[in-house]
Amino acid sequence: MSPLQVGDVAPEVPGSPTGDGPRGLFFYKVTCPTCQMAAPTMARFEQAFPGRVVGVGQDPKSALARFTEEFRLGIESVEDAPPYTASDAYAVESVPTLYLVDDGRVLDVVGAWDRDGFNRVAASLAERLGAEHTVVSTPADGLPEFQPG
Numbered sequence: 160m161s162p163l164q165v166g167d168v169a170p171e172v173p174g175s176p177t178g179d180g181p182r183g184l185f186f187y188k189v190t191c192p193t194c195q196m197a198a199p200t201m202a203r204f205e206q207a208f209p210g211r212v213v214g215v216g217q218d219p220k221s222a223l224a225r226f227t228e229e230f231r232l233g234i235e236s237v238e239d240a241p242p243y244t245a246s247d248a249y250a251v252e253s254v255p256t257l258y259l260v261d262d263g264r265v266l267d268v269v270g271a272w273d274r275d276g277f278n279r280v281a282a283s284l285a286e287r288l289g290a291e292h293t294v295v296s297t298p299a300d301g302l303p304e305f306q307p308g
Contacts, residue, residue, distance in 0.1 A: 161250060161252075162249065162250045162251060162252055162256065162268055162270065163249050163250055163258070163265045163268065164265065164268065165265055165266060165267060165268065166264060166265065167264065167265045168263060168264065168265075169258070169260035169263055169264055169265050170245070170248035170249065172184060172213065172215055172237060172239075172245045172248075173237070173244060173245060174237035174238065175213045175215070175237045175245075176210065176213060176235065178210075180211070180261065180287065180288065181211065181259060181260065181261035181266070181283070181284055181287040181288065182211055182212070182213065182259075182260055182261070183204060183208075183211060183212035183213070183257060183258065183259055183260075183280060183284060184212075184213055184215055184249070184257070184258040184259075184260060185201055185204075185212055185213070185214045185215065185234065185255060185256075185257050186215045186217070186239075186245075186246055186249065186251045186254050186255060186256045186257075186258075187214060187215070187216055187217070187254045187255045188216070188217045188218060188254045189216065189218045189222045189223065189225070189226040190218075191254050191255065191308060193254070193255060193271060193272050193306050193307065193308040194254055194255045194308065195226075195230055196272060196302060196306065197255050197272050197277075197302075198226070198230035198231065198232045198233075199230070199231060199233075199300075200277055200295050200296050200300075200302070201214070201232055201233060201234050202231050202232060202233030202234070203233075203293070203295040203296075204233075204234065204281065204284075204295055205233040205234045206233070206293075207281065207284075207285070207290070207291075207293035207295070208281075208284050208285070208288060208290060208293075210235075211284060211288070212234045213234060213235055213236065213237060214227075214232060214234050214235065214236030214237070215236070215237055215239050215245050215246065216236045216237070216238060216239060217239050217240075217243060217246060217254065218238070218240075219238060219240065220238045223236045223238060252270070253270060253271060253307065253308040254308045255271065255272060255308050256268065256269065256270050256271075256308070257269040257276070257277060257280055259280045259283055259284060261287060266283060267279065267280050267283055270308070271305065271306060271307045271308045272302070272303070272305065272306040272307075272308065273304075273305050274296045274297075274302065274303075274304050274305070275304070277295055277296055278294055278295055278296060281293050281294065281295045
């Protein structure tokens with residue numbers, strides 16, 4: 160099964176906050192080095208768009224809490240424990256994967272760490288919220304342009 164694509168129906172994520180408007184879903188695993196590297200960027204999402212990005216962690220709640228503290232994730236996370244219901248519903252092939260959803264549809268998908276993709280999602284989120292555009296990653300932050308998960 161391939162990951163959900165733009166325009167596909169966005170399944171509900173059990174335990175995640177619900178609400179109107181666009182939302183980012185950041186699928187991750189605490190032991191993933193690329194997820195660890197991307198964590199500070201997710202904190203910048205939270206600063207720019209409070210409550211609009213939810214972590215979907217493929218680990219127990221206690222591990223997610225330690226990860227959030229250690230890597231300053233900055234976003235609320237929900238546990239996606241085996242059999243990984245949410246990850247399977249989104250057909251996540253690797254982590255990190257960032258989805259932008261709104262009105263029950265997938266608006267964007269970014270697999271792995273992709274600076275341009277994360278910045279594109281931030282720009283779309285800002286536009287949909289009528290918020291100031293925020294660049295969440297630049298070469299100055301020391302992160303590579305791309306790194307597979």
